[in-house]
Amino acid sequence: METMFKKLTTLIRESDNVMIMAHHDIDMDAFGSSLALYEIVKSFDKNAYVFLENLKDNIAINHALECLENSKINISFLDEKNYIEKKKKNSLLVILDVYKQEMLEFPDVVTDFDHIVVIDHHVKNNKIQYPTLFEYISPDLSSINEIMVNYLKYLNKTVNPVIATIMLAGIEIDTNQFNVKTTDKTYEAAAFLTKIGANHILKQELLKEDRNSYLKRQHFVKKSFMVNKNMAMCILDEEHYERKDLAVIAEELLKFDDVEASFVIGRLDKETVYISARSIGKIDVEQYMRKLGGGGHTTDAAARFENQTIADVKNNLLNILNGE
Numbered sequence: 590m591e592t593m594f595k596k597l598t599t600l601i602r603e604s605d606n607v608m609i610m611a612h613h614d615i616d617m618d619a620f621g622s623s624l625a626l627y628e629i630v631k632s633f634d635k636n637a638y639v640f641l642e643n644l645k646d647n648i649a650i651n652h653a654l655e656c657l658e659n660s661k662i663n664i665s666f667l668d669e670k671n672y673i674e675k676k677k678k679n680s681l682l683v684i685l686d687v688y689k690q691e692m693l694e695f696p697d698v699v700t701d702f703d704h705i706v707v708i709d710h711h712v713k714n715n716k717i718q719y720p721t722l723f724e725y726i727s728p729d730l731s732s733i734n735e736i737m738v739n740y741l742k743y744l745n746k747t748v749n750p751v752i753a754t755i756m757l758a759g760i761e762i763d764t765n766q767f768n769v770k771t772t773d774k775t776y777e778a779a780a781f782l783t784k785i786g787a788n789h790i791l792k793q794e795l796l797k798e799d800r801n802s803y804l805k806r807q808h809f810v811k812k813s814f815m816v817n818k819n820m821a822m823c824i825l826d827e828e829h830y831e832r833k834d835l836a837v838i839a840e841e842l843l844k845f846d847d848v849e850a851s852f853v854i855g856r857l858d859k860e861t862v863y864i865s866a867r868s869i870g871k872i873d874v875e876q877y878m879r880k881l882g883g884g885g886h887t888t889d890a891a892a893r894f895e896n897q898t899i900a901d902v903k904n905n906l907l908n909i910l911n912g913e
């Protein structure tokens with residue numbers, strides 16, 4: 590990691606300014622790490638910017654933005670149009686918590702940059718479709734915030750307590766409350782953030798969800814059933830869901846007795862059915878998803894199906910889980 594930090598520091602220092610972009614439907618890990626890098630770039634007396642789309646339904650991030658505002662922390666945000674005014678020939682674009690172009694906050698913007706760095710912790714199945722100066726993709730790491738904490742330590746810098754709180758919330762979300770991909774280094778990162786002032790009450794507030802989405806999730810959790818004594822499966826209705834809705838249910842199922850792996854099947858749109866699979870680490874869910882044409886990580890994998898019914902996908906999955 591230190592070699593990467595060294596390279597990144599040199600690049601930041603050589604650039605006219607730094608623009609930071611994460612994924613569409615930004616979450617606490619992507620947002621917290623963007624803010625951390627923003628502060629780091631600023632501390633080098635360079636201008637920094639964070640790409641952010643219009644966040645209508647993202648309650649958590651809106652709450653985080655309010656906290657930043659109340660603490661008088663001014664972040665310069667950009668969208669896919671106004672970045673042109675700030676973009677210089679030698680601007681560096683740092684992409685965090687994502688590498689796939691179609692999942693970026695503003696996918697078309699990348700083609701405009703000659704200097705791009707990618708820092709991600711998602712499993713890389715495909716080649717990156719745009720040219721990069723370098724990429725650092727480490728699927729075993731809990732979160733981008735863990736990387737940013739190490740970068741802060743490497744530089745001997747800190748961030749504002751509100752940003753530290755958002756970063757801590759990001760680690761908590763990405764590790765499913767310190768359960769998945771959590772190592773001693775993850776706890777050390779959390780300890781560092783606490784030491785520099787992360788507020789645990791504010792963190793809990795940031796992680797609150799609205800009552801309706803909770804109740805809806807409980808409804809599906811109730812309808813879940815066990816497969817092979819140690820796996821839980823949950824089949825959603827025909828409504829359209831986001832991938833993260835499925836992931837959250839899969840993570841919730843892991844909290845129950847005897848559940849070592851969980852599979853949630855739901856519809857993303859008219860054509861697409863999706864499986865989100867999670868494991869506490871004993872069962873390799875990636876191998877199951879790979880058999881269905883998907884992929885991922887031992888503890889975190891998925892597969893998508895075009896033009897199949899939920900019932901077909903369920904049967905195929907059951908056959909594979911039963912070793913047929």
Ligand SMILES: [Mn+2]
Binds near residue numbers: 618619686731732
């Ligand atoms: Mn992440």
